[in-house]
Amino acid sequence: MQDGSGRIVVQNLSKNFGQVAAVQNLSFHVEPGSVTGFLGPNGAGKTTTLRMLLGLVRPTSGFATINGQPFGGLGNPGRVVGAVLEAQGFHPGRTARDHLRVYAAAMGVPDQRADEVLTLVGLGGAGGRSAGGFSLGMKQRLALATALLGDPQVLVLDEPANGLDPEGIAWLRTFLRAFAASGRTVLISSHLLAEVEQMIDQVVIISRGQTMYYGMLEELRSRQQSRVIVQPADPQKLAVALREAKITNIQPTPDGKLAVIGATVQQIGDIAATAGVALYGVQEERADLEQMYFGLTSGQYAGQAQQGGYATPPQGYQQQPQPPQGGYQQPSGGFPQQPPPGYAPQGYQQQPPQGYQPPPPQAQQYQQAPGTPPGGWQQQGMPPQPPSGAWGAPDHQQQQQPPAGWGVQPQGAPQQPPPGWGAPQAPQAPQAPQTPAGGWEQQQAPPPQTPADGWEQQQPPGELPAAPPPPEQEQPPGQQPGQGGNA
């Protein structure tokens, strides 16, 4: 018998359609009282998973249960689980009310329940109209009404926001939150994180039929680091002051600002005040959750999309004026060596190629630079040359060898998050599976694949990802062309 817990368990679920592996070894569970988002790009296997959970598709292996039972063991399933799977499941000639009465009869609820749920979803006035004349949004509402007919304990919704107007989505959000708050269970799939971000607590992210992330949304959120963009009167002086305060992750931006990671606005403000540097602007930037989501799922269609994203910035970079102009090159003097008040031209003249790019934060590397410029240096000196190397390499070693593409980042691609920032780009380090972050799939059942957790790898001193990741590993977006997509 079902245990009435309202818990959904998906365990090692796989489904092959012929040669196509739609879902591979998927495991997660959904607890009552929470809204769980089930996210992944189109074709990731979301619908197939939900349909296996609901007994509509037979798993190739593994199982899925609701209340401890497979769907077929629920007795009168309409009273336990309501599902919105598609907005097409209506006879076009049947009125909305009749449609609901058919299924009210099937699950044994009184007929007036049909009118109740119609009112609930905002279709109170349309009950007498044929479903064939409904708009997509109205059909979605009717599908939801059908799901709610049996007053179920568990709601499973597959892309329910499709076709809903913003008002409808807002309503759905409120409704599902309240539904879950009453101790019931909601599993909602979507290919858009933003669409469901505000209504979910827990998230399961899949791509190409495999789990990429499973855990609390808050945890995913907390992984993003914020950075503070400051516009000081004297960037060098501030940089030195920050470094003295052990805040070392500082990146000058080409327009003379500083991007500081690992410090709060307050800290920076205090340090600036102590150092006597005026601040003209302070702005905190957060990497978009959506970007993390892309990073986790974009392996699916790796190739052109990712490469396109990277191809753009170098162009913008080349277009940058090379000769010193204005205050542009000022920060180039190299913070560690030069005296704070030192005016930029000094540093500029010292540097062999061009003082254009910001110096590395570490003195050693800086000193090496003139003699044996690290990758990217020379390209910068020769603008016509395609700076691909300048872009490829630093992505993975951003903190150690920042020169190339460093100060350029915001300039070349103002809209895009800088490499290694929003979207995790460092290719998978082999040790990743052994050190899963909290909330990862490995905690339950170690899947064969490794989540694309490029973000984690960026924090420790990155190593050059010479070796391609193991074959079954999920491949992060930042990898070289050709590695992408074993799909």
Place this chain on the structure above:
Amino acid sequence: MGRLIKAEFRKILTTKMWWALLIPSVALAIGWAWLGGLAFSDIAAGVGDALDDANVDIDLGTMSWASLALTRAMNFATLFPMVFGALAVASEINRRTITTSFLTAPTRASVLSAKAVVYVLWGLVYGVVVAIGATIGTAIGADAEVLPETGDWILILLSGVVACVLWTLLGMGMGALLGSPVAALLVLLLYAGLVGPVMELILTPATNYSHLAGFLPNGSANGLTGSTASDLLLREAQDLVSAGGGGIIPQDAVDGFNQFTRFAAGAPGAFSLWISGLIFLGWTAIFFGFGIYRNQTRDIT
């Protein structure tokens, strides 16, 4: 199960299909029986005249030839409940309402069982309505002297109703098996409306008037009504011959008479009522069984 049966009834009654198919089936039964009544009355009159001319004192022209009109009309009209049954599952799959149907029922088998119960009842409804139509058409079209007795009349109609019920279930099984209304209708209509009858017409003479055609689905289905009418005519002929002092009709003549009347009834090579009924029931069970099996394993994507 009671809940699901109620739901299935509501599914049918909240759409137009049931009467959209019922109207033409009645119209066709009336029209076909009418024409058949006229035609078989003419044939009966011709037979009677011929026998008179030959100074045979047995009036075969007054036998219940109109029963063949009833038979023909019923056989033709079974196409409609068959179509109705074929759409029972296939159109739910096509319209994707099957998803919700499965989500609101304990098991898939329970959905199919409830449907089977409901469609048996609807097959009965179609059968009865078609029978009434055939009766009306025959009564209008046929000469009074060739009309069968009430008991025989009802027996033919009942066998026709049984055929309607079984065709409904067979159609439902085929629809569940193929999962597509177009495919199911194409296969069923082509077979029952064209391929089956033509094949039986060719097969029976070609196999020296064997019962081979009576084993086939369409042949056995038509045998339900066709053999009933045919056997009725044989009995009447025997009575007439006996009354005329002719004794028992020789077996050769009986066989020839049976072949002729079964051809006329549209059921060449058919077995008797009961055997035809059992054979067709077997066919229905086979298709329905395959349909249920396919339905159990089908992925609803």
